[in-house]
Amino acid sequence: MDPRGGKAGTAGRGGVRALWPYAREHRRLLGAAVVLSTAAAGLSLAQPVLVGRIISAVGDGAPLGGLVWALVGFLTVGAVFGTIQYYLLQRTAESVVLTARTELIGHLLQLPMSEYRSRHVGDLVSRVASDTTLLRAALTDCLVEPLGGILVLVGALTAMVLLDPVLAGVAVLVVAIVVAASLHVTRRLRALTFETQSRLGDLTGDLNQTLTAISVIRANGATERARARLGDRVRAAFDAGVRAARSGAAIQPLRQTTGHAALLVILGVGGYRVATGHLTVAELVTFILFMLLFMDPVNTAFTAVQSLAAALGALQRITDIQQIPAEDATDTITHRQLSPSASSAPIIQFRDVRFGYRPNHLVLDSVSFTVARGSRTAIVGLSGAGKSTLLALVERFYDLDGGRIELAGVDITSLPRTVLRSQLGYVEQNAPAISGTVRENLILAAPEVTDEQCWSALDTVNLRHRIDTEAKGLNALIGEHGIRLSGGERQRLAIARALLARPPLLLLDEPTSSLDSRNEEIFQRALEATGADQTVVIVAHRLATVKNADQIIVLDHGRVRAVGTHNELLGTSELYRELAHHQLIGTPNKIRANQQPAPASEPRW
Numbered sequence: 040m041d042p043r044g045g046k047a048g049t050a051g052r053g054g055v056r057a058l059w060p061y062a063r064e065h066r067r068l069l070g071a072a073v074v075l076s077t078a079a080a081g082l083s084l085a086q087p088v089l090v091g092r093i094i095s096a097v098g099d100g101a102p103l104g105g106l107v108w109a110l111v112g113f114l115t116v117g118a119v120f121g122t123i124q125y126y127l128l129q130r131t132a133e134s135v136v137l138t139a140r141t142e143l144i145g146h147l148l149q150l151p152m153s154e155y156r157s158r159h160v161g162d163l164v165s166r167v168a169s170d171t172t173l174l175r176a177a178l179t180d181c182l183v184e185p186l187g188g189i190l191v192l193v194g195a196l197t198a199m200v201l202l203d204p205v206l207a208g209v210a211v212l213v214v215a216i217v218v219a220a221s222l223h224v225t226r227r228l229r230a231l232t233f234e235t236q237s238r239l240g241d242l243t244g245d246l247n248q249t250l251t252a253i254s255v256i257r258a259n260g261a262t263e264r265a266r267a268r269l270g271d272r273v274r275a276a277f278d279a280g281v282r283a284a285r286s287g288a289a290i291q292p293l294r295q296t297t298g299h300a301a302l303l304v305i306l307g308v309g310g311y312r313v314a315t316g317h318l319t320v321a322e323l324v325t326f327i328l329f330m331l332l333f334m335d336p337v338n339t340a341f342t343a344v345q346s347l348a349a350a351l352g353a354l355q356r357i358t359d360i361q362q363i364p365a366e367d368a369t370d371t372i373t374h375r376q377l378s379p380s381a382s383s384a385p386i387i388q389f390r391d392v393r394f395g396y397r398p399n400h401l402v403l404d405s406v407s408f409t410v411a412r413g414s415r416t417a418i419v420g421l422s423g424a425g426k427s428t429l430l431a432l433v434e435r436f437y438d439l440d441g442g443r444i445e446l447a448g449v450d451i452t453s454l455p456r457t458v459l460r461s462q463l464g465y466v467e468q469n470a471p472a473i474s475g476t477v478r479e480n481l482i483l484a485a486p487e488v489t490d491e492q493c494w495s496a497l498d499t500v501n502l503r504h505r506i507d508t509e510a511k512g513l514n515a516l517i518g519e520h521g522i523r524l525s526g527g528e529r530q531r532l533a534i535a536r537a538l539l540a541r542p543p544l545l546l547l548d549e550p551t552s553s554l555d556s557r558n559e560e561i562f563q564r565a566l567e568a569t570g571a572d573q574t575v576v577i578v579a580h581r582l583a584t585v586k587n588a589d590q591i592i593v594l595d596h597g598r599v600r601a602v603g604t605h606n607e608l609l610g611t612s613e614l615y616r617e618l619a620h621h622q623l624i625g626t627p628n629k630i631r632a633n634q635q636p637a638p639a640s641e642p643r644w
């Protein structure tokens with residue numbers, strides 16, 4: 040849901056109204072800008088009258104002093120008003136971008152997990168960075184300038200009608216024809232801007248992915264192919280930009296034509312009316328000056344229409360994201376709190392769980408098992424069996440297609456996700472570090488822990504020495520401009536983070552895949568040290584890691600094939616026996632490759 044009362048979906052309605060929700064909270068500043076703009080417009084309306092008086096005074100030989108000073112005064116005050124109004128307007132526009140970005144980022148961080156998987160991250164970034172800036176131009180061009188311009192338009196037109204209704208009618212006719220033509224052009228411009236911004240999003244998305252995987256690309260000699268593919272993206276963005284420029288360009292001549300045509304027609308018809316005695320020369324000059332003033336808001340309207348068309352295209356891309364319901368939008372919460380220690384139910388119970396990432400493609404089918412409180416449960420199976428998916432479902436990253444998962448006897452869909460996740464510690468397969476300091480990485484789930492506890496957790500995973508070598512210690516930045524951690528170090532940092540939070544349930548997805556045997560042993564010891572109040576569910580390829588688990592669940596093609604201890608499964612499960620047999624002589628891939636026996640490391644649990 041849109042927290043600010045209906046921004047989402049406004050772009051579809053089109054027009055300036057679509058921008059208003061973004062401007063609403065800055066209406067005071069915008070109001071001040073409109074007042075200043077109107078005051079400046081009022082002053083400008085007095086100028087042709089003064090000029091007409093000066094011309095008449097010159098003709099009559101009357102004194103000019105007061106009139107000239109009044110004209111200079113009006114010009115000066117008008118310029119001051121214009122300057123202040125410009126600043127207010129630009130500042131408000133920046134604030135609007137600030138609000139739009141803040142809200143979009145807030146919503147982006149709450150999308151369902153499937154959205155991040157199905158979209159280019161770069162495209163999402165470009166919606167925040169680039170599309171929001173188009174709102175700025177639209178706001179300045181469409182909201183304040185035209186409002187200030189209305190007074191000038193009405194005032195100038197009234198003066199023109201009073202001076203010579205026939206001439207005024209001719210001027211309005213010329214302007215109306217050109218405005219109608221330009222409105223037709225801008226309709227297309229909006230669609231083209233949407234297209235341009237979308238191509239830009241594709242480009243940033245692809246570039247982001249390419250740079251993230253640059254080492255893979257280099258190592259595979261695919262730099263040229265990457266260059267060609269990105270080149271195509273750049274070209275597509277260029278083509279869309281050119282198409283938009285072509286439509287936009289049609290507006291420019293229309294705009295100039297309006298001014299020139301109206302002036303020429305007025306000079307011709309006006310000259311004739313002076314010759315026939317309907318107008319004096321001073322009145323014609325005053326009329327032309329009013330007409331020039333009248334053209335000002337008309338020109339502003341051209342710019343406004345152009346900016347609005349571009350902004351509505353960009354706004355569509357912003358609202359496309361805002362319209363995606365947040366992850367918890369349809370949650371029905373019946374349990375606000377959960378206290379696993381107060382319940383006698385198993386910590387986890389899968390009941391006939393069915394799930395697929397795509398319709399009609401079940402990844403898990405009729406999965407049922409129980410995890411006892413304080414136990415160590417391992418999930419094993421061939422690659423693609425659905426092991427990681429199983430953990431992701433406990434985290435409620437995705438919703439089930441059937442069945443239910445209970446945590447301490449409570450259906451996890453009836454809990455607020457924050458409450459559910461506060462009970463879980465999760466170490467992902469690739470365990471990315473977040474941007475920030477070592478400390479920020481460690482205290483992510485438990486902001487209250489002390490530095491001493493952080494160091495102790497680093498000790499537990501054999502990472503203290505590594506961080507100690509950094510001059511800034513826990514304050515050392517990780518990532519782009521900070522320390523580079525190896526895959527194994529990142530994994531150990533993630534384990535330390537999970538251990539620090541001391542959640543009742545630890546979900547570990549191949550936590551030792553990047554660890555050497557020494558660090559794997561240290562990890563085993565750390566797990567042994569977790570208290571009886573902590574339950575551990577671990578996905579593992581290396582059976583040696585989990586041989587001593589209280590129960591091992593064998594998953595195969597999304598189904599539970601067997602459950603038992605290592606010794607039980609050796610007797611009852613052919614698949615487990617096969618896995619164990621292969622691992623006594625190496626990992627499945629290695630067996631096929633070289634049939635080399637692997638050193639058997641003694642499992643701790």
Ligand SMILES: Nc1ncnc2c1ncn2[C@@H]1O[C@H](COP(=O)(O)OP(=O)(O)OP(=O)(O)O)[C@@H](O)[C@H]1O
Nearest residue numbers: 156396397402420421422423424425426427428429
């Ligand atoms: N985000 C996703 N979108 C679509 N399909 C997915 C997604 N994640 C996983 N899959 C598919 O679901 C199936 C199970 O994947 P999962 O990662 O759970 O297997 P796994 O047993 O953990 O494999 P591995 O041992 O190789 O990590 C695979 O066929 C995989 O291709």
